Amino acid sequence: MAKKKKVSTKNLERLAECYRQINDYANAAEWYGKLVAMPDADPVDELYYGDMLKSLGKYDAAKTAFQQYARKNNQARLVENKIAGCDAAVQWMGQPTRDDVRNVARLNTAKSDWGATWYPNGIVFMSDSLFRDQLAPGSKVNKNNYGRTNDPYYKLYLADSSKYGNVYLSDLSSMFNQYRYHVGPVAFDNGYQTAWFTVTEPDRRIATVKERIEKVTISGNRRLELYVSKKDSNGKWAQPTAFAYNKPEEYSVGHAALSKDGNILYFTSDMPGGLGATDIWYSERQADGSWGTPRNCGPTINTADEEEFPTIGADGDLYYSSKGLVGMGGFDIFKSNGSKAQWTTPENMRYPVNTSGDDFYLVSREDGSGYLSSNRVGGKGDDDIYSWYTPQKMDVIPLPRPVLEIPFEATVCPQYYDACIYLYNRQRNIGWCFIATPGRTITIMLEKETDYVIRITPAGNQPKDSIEFTTRGLKGTDVLKKEICPENKIMKEPVNQRLPIHEKIK
Numbered sequence: 001m002a003k004k005k006k007v008s009t010k011n012l013e014r015l016a017e018c019y020r021q022i023n024d025y026a027n028a029a030e031w032y033g034k035l036v037a038m039p040d041a042d043p044v045d046e047l048y049y050g051d052m053l054k055s056l057g058k059y060d061a062a063k064t065a066f067q068q069y070a071r072k073n074n075q076a077r078l079v080e081n082k083i084a085g086c087d088a089a090v091q092w093m094g095q096p097t098r099d100d101v102r103n104v105a106r107l108n109t110a111k112s113d114w115g116a117t118w119y120p121n122g123i124v125f126m127s128d129s130l131f132r133d134q135l136a137p138g139s140k141v142n143k144n145n146y147g148r149t150n151d152p153y154y155k156l157y158l159a160d161s162s163k164y165g166n167v168y169l170s171d172l173s174s175m176f177n178q179y180r181y182h183v184g185p186v187a188f189d190n191g192y193q194t195a196w197f198t199v200t201e202p203d204r205r206i207a208t209v210k211e212r213i214e215k216v217t218i219s220g221n222r223r224l225e226l227y228v229s230k231k232d233s234n235g236k237w238a239q240p241t242a243f244a245y246n247k248p249e250e251y252s253v254g255h256a257a258l259s260k261d262g263n264i265l266y267f268t269s270d271m272p273g274g275l276g277a278t279d280i281w282y283s284e285r286q287a288d289g290s291w292g293t294p295r296n297c298g299p300t301i302n303t304a305d306e307e308e309f310p311t312i313g314a315d316g317d318l319y320y321s322s323k324g325l326v327g328m329g330g331f332d333i334f335k336s337n338g339s340k341a342q343w344t345t346p347e348n349m350r351y352p353v354n355t356s357g358d359d360f361y362l363v364s365r366e367d368g369s370g371y372l373s374s375n376r377v378g379g380k381g382d383d384d385i386y387s388w389y390t391p392q393k394m395d396v397i398p399l400p401r402p403v404l405e406i407p408f409e410a411t412v413c414p415q416y417y418d419a420c421i422y423l424y425n426r427q428r429n430i431g432w433c434f435i436a437t438p439g440r441t442i443t444i445m446l447e448k449e450t451d452y453v454i455r456i457t458p459a460g461n462q463p464k465d466s467i468e469f470t471t472r473g474l475k476g477t478d479v480l481k482k483e484i485c486p487e488n489k490i491m492k493e494p495v496n497q498r499l500p501i502h503e504k505i506k
Contacts, residue, residue, distance in 0.1 A: 076435030114373035115185030196256035224254030
């Protein structure tokens with residue numbers, strides 16, 4: 001009998017990475033699961049394994065993977081939000097918001113359709129799989145396929161919004177769809193006289209003589225660029241011009257969004273000076289009509305991970321997707337109020353707007369209706385367009401900013417190292433997960449007159465111990481100090497004297 005050939009770690013890594021890149025979570029999780037069992041696997045593979053499990057909604061297994069990654073690589077802080085997102089997802093699915101989210105089946109295909117936004121008498125969206133017999137006479141379908149998925153490139157299409165049976169589709173304009181590679185999404189000004197859209201172009205760099213001799217492979221990355229088109233005197237879209245800060249040989253610039261007055265342009269980029277993999281940036285219109293030097297929207301919006309797909313809602317709020325904040329899956333949709341680099345704390349739109357999959361590109365109207373895009377379970381294709389409606393102007397109502405006046409400090413005994421120390425606010429139904437590591441002090445500000453519980457969940461296990469305590473009756477001059485050990489005590493001391501007063505936790 002022939003011996004079964006052993007698969008190398010490198011080949012497992014390549015296979016898992018391919019599935020991850022095309023968002024095939026199930027196959028990616030299967031192969032990452034095999035990969036992390038290899039003794040020479042890259043530490044980051046454990047992190048990717050957790051991400052794939054989380055995107056499948058396997059939150060307990062994902063938490064275990066994240067905890068193992070933190071323990072092996074001393075990266076507890078890196079995965080805190082990921083673990084907290086697993087806990088939040090279970091809670092939010094059990095307490096869904098009043099938002100009504102439905103698949104717009106008449107626009108979706110078996111492949112990928114997303115980026116829907118309004119246009120006079122219609123809806124503009126992106127698709128990679130429209131067939132010629134679905135389109136109006138004269139419309140085109142790009143025959144060149146995208147190598148990564150073997151699907152056609154995205155183009156922009158206009159759907160007649162008055163048709164609720166067989167949808168009538170046409171190319172938005174040859175001025176947009178003239179480009180060979182991906183085109184979209186597009187953002188319009190309030191009067192639909194200006195359109196900013198994203199174009200994907202290949203890395204045009206040619207290998208140097210030295211690189212050819214050394215057989216260095218040019219990446220072939222396709223980076224994003226922004227273009228703008230304006231309507232001419234005949235109401236036709238004019239030849240687009242490139243955004244002044246495009247630099248595809250070095251970085252991407254895409255996913256435009258305009259402020260309500262049209263004077264601030266928000267976009268996604270991985271240009272130098274950012275805080276993470278991709279950030280939300282902005283540029284201001286100058287007195288002469290040009291656009292100013294891009295500036296980062298700052299750490300309230302951006303994280304060390306990915307932030308993309310900004311849009312400006314009818315209320316002027318920023319909607320965008322993040323992988324770095326506490327969320328249910330891959331990309332979650334968040335909302336923040338402000339402008340430029342001054343923003344309120346982003347609010348997760350929760351379930352059913354967000355799911356374990358990627359949820360992104362939410363657009364809204366004043367009546368509380370809108371569209372979003374998602375690859376959630378139950379869709380018609382890879383990415384689908386969903387309608388979104390909230391009975392009130394905004395269903396996700398920001399809670400009043402709490403009065404945070406009680407400092408809390410905790411150290412963890414060695415018996416609980418690598419465990420998730422989950423601090424839960426009973427009144428607000430929110431919590432935080434801290435990974436216990438040697439020498440770390442957990443610090444956080446607690447609300448007055450509030451009941452809390454600490455749950456200790458060792459890596460890979462179910463919750464083991466819980467500790468109840470309260471801030472009721474405490475003053476702003478008190479500091480709660482805690483050693484989280486099998487024998488639980490809590491200390492309260494004045495800030496100015498730091499003298500411990502012992503009190504049993506009840």
